[in-house]
Amino acid sequence: MRIAVVLFNLGGPDNLETVEPFLFNLFNDKAIIGLPQPLRWLIAKLISSRRSEEAKSNYAKMGGSSPLLPETQFQADELEKSLKATGLDARCFISMRYWKPFTGDAVKAVNAFNPEKIVLLPLYPQFSTTTTGSSIQAWKKAGGKTASTICCYPTEEGLINAHVDKLVSTWKDNGAPDNLRVLLSAHGLPKKVVDGGDPYQWQIEQTCAAVAKKLPSDWEIEICYQSKVGPLEWISPSTDSSILKAAADGKNILVSPIAFVSEHIETLVELDDEYAELAREHGVTTYLRAPALGIANEFIGGLTNLVRKAILEKSEILSSDGDRICPKNWSKCPHSHISTE
Numbered sequence: 001m002r003i004a005v006v007l008f009n010l011g012g013p014d015n016l017e018t019v020e021p022f023l024f025n026l027f028n029d030k031a032i033i034g035l036p037q038p039l040r041w042l043i044a045k046l047i048s049s050r051r052s053e054e055a056k057s058n059y060a061k062m063g064g065s066s067p068l069l070p071e072t073q074f075q076a077d078e079l080e081k082s083l084k085a086t087g088l089d090a091r092c093f094i095s096m097r098y099w100k101p102f103t104g105d106a107v108k109a110v111n112a113f114n115p116e117k118i119v120l121l122p123l124y125p126q127f128s129t130t131t132t133g134s135s136i137q138a139w140k141k142a143g144g145k146t147a148s149t150i151c152c153y154p155t156e157e158g159l160i161n162a163h164v165d166k167l168v169s170t171w172k173d174n175g176a177p178d179n180l181r182v183l184l185s186a187h188g189l190p191k192k193v194v195d196g197g198d199p200y201q202w203q204i205e206q207t208c209a210a211v212a213k214k215l216p217s218d219w220e221i222e223i224c225y226q227s228k229v230g231p232l233e234w235i236s237p238s239t240d241s242s243i244l245k246a247a248a249d250g251k252n253i254l255v256s257p258i259a260f261v262s263e264h265i266e267t268l269v270e271l272d273d274e275y276a277e278l279a280r281e282h283g284v285t286t287y288l289r290a291p292a293l294g295i296a297n298e299f300i301g302g303l304t305n306l307v308r309k310a311i312l313e314k315s316e317i318l319s320s321d322g323d324r325i326c327p328k329n330w331s332k333c334p335h336s337h338i339s340t341e
């Protein structure tokens, strides 16, 4: 059976000229800014133009482009190899939400491959309407064929083990400092998105609890949220406030990206430059950062198991733990409300 696995990710600009149109696509998404058109278009034009200079200088620090596509391509290649090793005739495709290759490009490439089964696999372990939900909608809108959709895998064993491995090896490789506080840092969300039934924060907490259970018991562990944009209230605590608190408490810091599975602007610039400097300025002796999962064996193994499960399952939308993993009150779960519109 020919299988197409479509990896969903956010996408990022491929040169400095494409920073502004990339930002425009992001802010013109109804899942990000819920205003009707043409108001959303106007606001997106305004914010992308206002934000582009600062964003450009951050992308310039990474050599002028986002590493998200090459990083995602490595993951696609490894996953394809791993699926083939289990005897599956599988091909991996990349579908980016806000830059190339766009969802429409992925739909065309998948149609040309003419698979008997399609699996949609978000490279976001925790479901949010702003990320996976938006990508699923874009797939449908671009005419993508019916598929088995993996909504989320916040406690998938390979994912958790890969995080634990990255954290422990980063700590050991840097002299195993004591008096440690681990900051598990996730991308934030406006509070009103979570209050509206988005299960993202609940699932982040599930991931962090599963990781924490496998870490040395004397490590202090805290969840925090980074990358706030705009004037709305976002979920808290913010990563910068957690760094300041750790500094005031005289702690060494080990920070780990917990919602991103590859390196990009928010790990390489925000965690490695901005927050490292903040920690230094406030007297933190040791500030360490665990790498994103990338092509870690355990992680790719976890994705392989998820795809295999999705091929066997009959239900359209599934998570790593069956067809319902969130408490009922998370009304925006895709597996309880298949249409997230």
Ligand SMILES: C=CC1=C(C)c2cc3[nH]c(cc4nc(cc5[nH]c(cc1n2)c(C)c5CCC(=O)O)C(CCC(=O)O)=C4C)c(C)c3C=C
Binding pocket: 010, 011, 012, 013, 023, 026, 031, 032, 051, 055, 066, 067, 068, 124, 128, 130, 131, 187, 188, 189, 190, 229, 259, 260, 263, 264, 265, 266
């Ligand atoms: C878990 C993943 C992500 C969530 C949830 C998410 C929500 C979200 N993001 C913005 C605004 C921006 N995000 C930007 C970059 C960006 N975001 C994610 C992931 C999530 N976003 C990734 C992987 C990236 C990196 C892309 C790259 O090129 O490396 C940006 C652009 C960068 C910047 O200007 O700071 C913006 C803007 C909102 C508003 C939001 C929820 C409502």
Ligand SMILES: [Fe+2]
Binding pocket: 187, 227
């Ligand atoms: Fe984002």
Ligand SMILES: [Fe+2]
Binding pocket: 199, 324, 325, 326, 327, 330, 333, 334, 335
């Ligand atoms: Fe759910």
